[in-house]
Amino acid sequence: xxxxxxxGLTDELKQVSQEMEVLLxxxxxxxxxxxxxxxxxxxxxxGYRPSLxxxxxxxxxxxxxxxxxLYRLGALVELVHMASLIHDDIIDDSIxxxxxxxxxxRFGKDMAVYAGDLILGQVLTILxxxxxxxxxxxxxxxxxxxxxxxxxxxxxxxxxxxxxxxxYDNIYGKTASMFVNVCKIGGIESGCDEETIQCLxxxxxxxxxxxxxxxxxxxxxxxxLEDGKPARMDFQEGIFTLPVLHTFLDPACRGGLEELVKxxxxxxxxxxxxxxxxxxxxxxxxxxxxxxxxEQHRAAIGQxxxxxxxxxxxxxxxxLVSLLELPKLRIGR
Amino acid sequence: xxxxxxxGLTDELKQVSQEMEVLLxxxxxxxxxxxxxxxxxxxxxxGYRPSLxxxxxxxxxxxxxxxxxLYRLGALVELVHMASLIHDDIIDDSIxxxxxxxxxxRFGKDMAVYAGDLILGQVLTILxxxxxxxxxxxxxxxxxxxxxxxxxxxxxxxxxxxxxxxxYDNIYGKTASMFVNVCKIGGIESGCDEETIQCLxxxxxxxxxxxxxxxxxxxxxxxxLEDGKPARMDFQEGIFTLPVLHTFLDPACRGGLEELVKxxxxxxxxxxxxxxxxxxxxxxxxxxxxxxxxEQHRAAIGQxxxxxxxxxxxxxxxxLVSLLELPKLRIGR
Numbered sequence: 126x127x128x129x130x131x132x133g134l135t136d137e138l139k140q141v142s143q144e145m146e147v148l149l150x151x152x153x154x155x156x157x158x159x160x161x162x163x164x165x166x167x168x169x170x171x172g173y174r175p176s177l178x179x180x181x182x183x184x185x186x187x188x189x190x191x192x193x194x195l196y197r198l199g200a201l202v203e204l205v206h207m208a209s210l211i212h213d214d215i216i217d218d219s220i221x222x223x224x225x226x227x228x229x230x231r232f233g234k235d236m237a238v239y240a241g242d243l244i245l246g247q248v249l250t251i252l253x254x255x256x257x258x259x260x261x262x263x264x265x266x267x268x269x270x271x272x273x274x275x276x277x278x279x280x281x282x283x284x285x286x287x288x289x290x291x292x293y294d295n296i297y298g299k300t301a302s303m304f305v306n307v308c309k310i311g312g313i314e315s316g317c318d319e320e321t322i323q324c325l326x327x328x329x330x331x332x333x334x335x336x337x338x339x340x341x342x343x344x345x346x347x348x349x350l351e352d353g354k355p356a357r358m359d360f361q362e363g364i365f366t367l368p369v370l371h372t373f374l375d376p377a378c379r380g381g382l383e384e385l386v387k388x389x390x391x392x393x394x395x396x397x398x399x400x401x402x403x404x405x406x407x408x409x410x411x412x413x414x415x416x417x418x419x420e421q422h423r424a425a426i427g428q429x430x431x432x433x434x435x436x437x438x439x440x441x442x443x444x445l446v447s448l449l450e451l452p453k454l455r456i457g458r
Numbered sequence: 459x460x461x462x463x464x465x466g467l468t469d470e471l472k473q474v475s476q477e478m479e480v481l482l483x484x485x486x487x488x489x490x491x492x493x494x495x496x497x498x499x500x501x502x503x504x505g506y507r508p509s510l511x512x513x514x515x516x517x518x519x520x521x522x523x524x525x526x527x528l529y530r531l532g533a534l535v536e537l538v539h540m541a542s543l544i545h546d547d548i549i550d551d552s553i554x555x556x557x558x559x560x561x562x563x564r565f566g567k568d569m570a571v572y573a574g575d576l577i578l579g580q581v582l583t584i585l586x587x588x589x590x591x592x593x594x595x596x597x598x599x600x601x602x603x604x605x606x607x608x609x610x611x612x613x614x615x616x617x618x619x620x621x622x623x624x625x626y627d628n629i630y631g632k633t634a635s636m637f638v639n640v641c642k643i644g645g646i647e648s649g650c651d652e653e654t655i656q657c658l659x660x661x662x663x664x665x666x667x668x669x670x671x672x673x674x675x676x677x678x679x680x681x682x683l684e685d686g687k688p689a690r691m692d693f694q695e696g697i698f699t700l701p702v703l704h705t706f707l708d709p710a711c712r713g714g715l716e717e718l719v720k721x722x723x724x725x726x727x728x729x730x731x732x733x734x735x736x737x738x739x740x741x742x743x744x745x746x747x748x749x750x751x752x753e754q755h756r757a758a759i760g761q762x763x764x765x766x767x768x769x770x771x772x773x774x775x776x777x778l779v780s781l782l783e784l785p786k787l788r789i790g791r
Contacts, residue, residue, distance in 0.1 A: 157613045158606060212575060215548070216568045235549045235612045238571065239605040242545060245575070246601035249582050253594045261586045268579035272572040273491060279568045280490040 134176060134441070137196070141175045144200035148251055153243075161232055161240040165207050168225045174206055174307050175199030176445065177332070181311025181325050183438045191314045198260055198314065201248050202307050205264060208244040209271050211237050216275075259313055263306040274298020283363035283390050285373055285383055292370055293334070300340075301333025308332075321433070328429045331422040332446065338419040339449055341366035345403070345412070346452040357399055361389050367418055368411035375409035412454050419451055467509060467774070470529070474508045477533035481584055486576075494565055494573040498540050501558045507539055508532030509778065510665070511640040514658050516771045518648025527647050531593055534581050535640050538597060541577040542604050544570050549608075592646055596639040607631020616696035616723050618706055618716055625703060626667070633673075634666025641665075654766070661762045664755040665779065671752040672782055674699035678736070678745070679785040690732055694722050700751055701744035708742035745787050752784055 145166070153159050182188060182195040214227040215237045221227065229237035245268070252261035278295040281287045308329030312322040344359045345368065359366055363386075365373075372378045382405050388394050394402075406412060426446050433439050478499070486492050515521060515528040547560040548570045554560065562570035578601070585594035611628040614620045641662030645655040677692045678701065692699055696719075698706075705711045715738050721727050727735075739745060759779050766772050 157609050161609075212571050215571055233612070236609060238545050238548055239608045239612075242574075242578070243602055243605035243609075245578055245582075246598050246605060249578075249585070249598040249601065250595060252582070252586060253591050253598060256591070258586050258589070262583060265579050265582040265586060268582065269576055272576035272579060275572045276490050276494075276569060276576075279566070279572075 134179065137179050138172050138176060138199075140196040141172065141179070141199040141203065144196045145203060148197075148200055148204065148247060150247070157232070157236065158240075158243065161228060161236055162244075164225075164228060164231060165211060165240065165244075169203070169207070172199075172203065173336075174303060175203050177304065177329065177442075178202060178307040178311045180438055180442050180445070181308045182315045183311075184321065184325070184433065184436070185312060185315025185317040187314070187316035191316070194255075194257070194314050195311065197251070197255065198257065198264075198310055201251060201257075201264060202267075202303070202310070204244050204248050205268060206303065208241040208248075209268075211241040211244075213275070216279075260310045263310055263313075267303045267306045270298040270302035272298070274300070274302070278364060281365070283386060284365075285386055287365060287370065289367070289370060292365075292367065296334065296337040297330075300337040301330050304329040304333030304336065324429055324432055328426055328442070331425040331429070335419050335422040335426070335446070335449055338367060338415055338422070339451055342368070342412070342415055342419070342452050342454070345406075345454055357402065360385075360402060361392075361394060363389060367415035368406045371411040371414040372406050372409040378405045378409045381405050416451055423449075467512065470512050471505050471509060471532075473529040474505065474512070474532040474536065477529045478536060481530075481533055481537065481580060483580070490565070490569065491573075491576065494561060494569055495577075497558075497561060497564060498544060498573065498577075502536070502540070505532075505536060506669075506778075507636060507640050508536050510637065510662065510775075511535060511644045513771055513775050513778070514641045514644025515648045516644075517654065517658070517766065517769070518645060518650040520647070520649035524647045524649070527588075527590070528644065530584070530588065531590065531597075531643055531647065534584060534590075534597060535600075535636070535643070537577050537581050538601060539636065541574040541581075542601075544574040544577075546608070549612075593643045596643055596646075600636045600639045603631040603635035605631070607633070607635070611697060614698070616719060617698075618719055620698060620703065622700070622703060625698075625700065629667065629670040630663075633670040634663050637662040637666030637669065657762055657765055661759055661775070664758040664762070668752050668755040668759070668779070668782055671700060671748055671755070672784055675701070675745070675748055675752070675785050675787065678739075678787060690735070693718075693735060694725075694727060696722060700748035701739045704744040704747040705739050705742040711738045711742045714738050749784055756782075 149162055149166075153162050178199045179195055182191060185191075211228050214229050215234055220230045227237070228240055232240075248264070251257070252264065274295050274297065277291070277298060281291055281295065305326045306329070308325040309322055312325040317325065341359065344357060344366070346356065360369060369382070372382050381401065385394065385398055385402050385405075388398055423446060427443070430439055430443055482495055482499075486495050511532045512528055515524060518524075544561050547562050548567055553563045560570070561573055565573075581597070584590070585597065607628050607630060610624070610631060614624055614628065638659045639662070641658040642655055645658040650658065674692065677690060677699070679689065693702060702715070705715050714734065718727065718731055718735050718738075721731055756779060760776070763772055763776055
């Protein structure tokens with residue numbers, strides 16, 4: 126995915142991967158702990174978050190000297206992301222993640238809780254050891270925001286009156302906060318001025334929203350093999366995203382949708398119900414609404430990028446954003 | 459429990475409690491997060507860990523100036539302990555903790571995972587913000603040791619060949635590491651010399667072992683109301699403690715015990731099986747063995763305390779240790 130964008134980025138991501146292995150204590154290689162950590166590392170994603178951190182780190186005057194810190198912080202951010210995925214799997218009771226068995230499916234719920242905590246404990250160790258105070262505080266904020274986003278989302282489950290504001294608050298915590306903070310960390314470590322750091326944070330914010338809304342839309346696309354999850358899991362689990370929220374607002378569709386919510390809550394949705402769900406959302410223009418919101422965030426990113434001095438790095442970031450294509454929803458069309 | 463020991467300690471524990479409330483962000487008071495945190499705070503224990511930290515903190519020359527830091531670190535240690543209890547409950551699928559409903563029973567598994575992580579995120583924030591590097595690293599080590607102890611214990615479940623060494627490794631992580639590190643933190647913050655800090659760590663180590671072996675024995679006492687858990691849960695869950703390990707070594711009892719292990723694994727232990735379990739352990743001298751091990755650790759604490767210059771504080775620590783009475787096991791006797 127990124128190798129086309131910039132050969133240098135691929136090399137730097139390799140440095141981040143090496144750093145991750147360095148950060149994980151050798152003694153963990155033995156026994157159960159080692160097996161879990163290896164399984165987690167093997168299931169790693171594409172490294173979108175460290176990539177952003179590295180790219181933003183190129184924008185400041187101190188870039189050449191701060192490279193090592195950027196690799197280390199990229200690794201720490203990826204470790205936090207991994208820990209959060211492990212803990213999320215416990216809750217979803219997921220069997221698969223990105224097509225691979227989850228830690229809890231392979232090793233049990235116990236192991237998943239402690240493997241995540243163990244990684245967080247190691248992140249804490251490195252942040253203190255390396256005196257990464259300023260960036261460390263942003264990582265700590267990210268961890269707390271992620272929890273609050275998940276708690277907020279859980280509190281909204283199956284509620285048919287949740288607002289766009291509540292939805293945005295939840296995805297800010299779940300996803301966007303991490304994007305904001307990795308962008309800011311890149312700017313801080315490379316010595317950007319306050320105004321630029323704020324601008325990078327704003328880019329991260331809109332990118333996080335775009336990323337999550339796209340993810341929500343992917344959940345509605347019929348063959349969602351990318352992360353190994355079956356389609357329309359969110360609705361089944363009572364997590365209502367923009368297409369659904371918009372449909373609640375349509376008086377002609379609300380009643381029908383509420384019926385489906387009742388069935389979802391009882392775990393009794395049939396294939397015909399899913400077709401009806403798609404029909405209602407299409408009829409209310411729910412998909413188009415979510416797509417238009419996503420495009421608004423994409424436009425905001427473009428606007429913020431244009432405020433930065435033009436550079437090869439800015440072009441690469443623009444290219445990375447363009448890779449986040451929205452799914453074509455062909456269902457019922 | 460502690461108010462008899464020393465009125466001053468009770469006052470200082472109040473300072474720790476206040477500090478805990480200060481450390482928990484005001485915005486958490488709203489909504490679900492607030493309800494969870496309040497429930498966790500309400501279910502707090504007696505504060506054995508912060509008490510130890512405070513007492514050890516009286517032994518160094520800098521005691522008067524480091525008081526505020528001791529209160530803060532006492533609060534952080536208690537928060538880490540709380541987070542670990544919340545996460546342990548997820549695994550035990552416990553309904554009660556100290557007679558109160560657990561977080562997962564009241565709010566669901568999702569909330570329990572994230573409430574624990576949220577607390578850890580806040581601990582990380584404060585450690586970085588207050589530049590508590592040296593003590594922070596010990597807290598980070600404790601978090602990792604606790605995870606490794608639990609992972610090690612899970613890997614030993616239902617194994618009939620586990621050794622005393624493996625048992626001790628697991629309880630070191632689960633329990634003793636925290637005791638070692640709170641004692642060291644007290645010594646470090648109050649400016650004790652290296653040798654004294656090592657001695658305080660050793661006291662913590664043996665106290666941790668004594669504490670856990672006592673807890674294991676309490677699990678065998680018929681009316682274990684203290685922490686709201688039913689008796690002999692450990693054996694049922696395949697967590698074999700010293701009385702059981704010792705019984706495996708007796709050729710006359712091993713066969714019968716292995717039969718009970720099979721039943722435990724299948725969740726099919728009857729009341730008669732529990733009576734048989736007690737009979738086998740008594741016959742092999744398993745309870746006496748565990749008691750003698752606990753008393754060895756108590757003696758080692760006494761030895762280490764006698765190496766410190768005599769003081770009122772040392773007497774108080776000695777008194778606190780004496781409060782850890784071993785249960786009278788009357789079963790079948």
